[in-house]
Amino acid sequence: xxxxxxxxxxxxxxxxxxxxxxxxxTPLSYARRAGSQECVDILLQHGCPNDSSxxxxxxxxxxxxxxxxxxxNNAQCDLNRSISIM
Numbered sequence: 880x881x882x883x884x885x886x887x888x889x890x891x892x893x894x895x896x897x898x899x900x901x902x903x904x905t906p907l908s909y910a911r912r913a914g915s916q917e918c919v920d921i922l923l924q925h926g927c928p929n930d931s932s933x934x935x936x937x938x939x940x941x942x943x944x945x946x947x948x949x950x951x952n953n954a955q956c957d958l959n960r961s962i963s964i965m
Contacts, residue, residue, distance in 0.1 A: 881915035886922065896927040905930065 886906075890896065899905055907927045910918035923929070 881910065881913035881918055883917045883921065886918045890921065890925050896922055896925050
């Protein structure tokens with residue numbers, strides 16, 4: 880949403896800036912897509928991983944999709960936490 884105030888409030892209240900959604904996207908990727916350099920700066924200052932690391936997670940997600948026997952409970956917990964703050 881490119882809202883600097885909401886981004887800062889979420890960080891102050893302990894949101895996990897390293898979380899990813901179901902597509903493996905970080906808050907940083909959404910801030911960049913929305914064109915908010917202020918949100919990008921805030922997220923980077925508070926430890927949000929840079930998008931270059933999202934390629935590794937995307938490959939891991941693809942491996943999990945090809946092999947349904949891999950236990951993915953942590954990813955589901957992260958997804959639920961991400962959805963609850965949105």
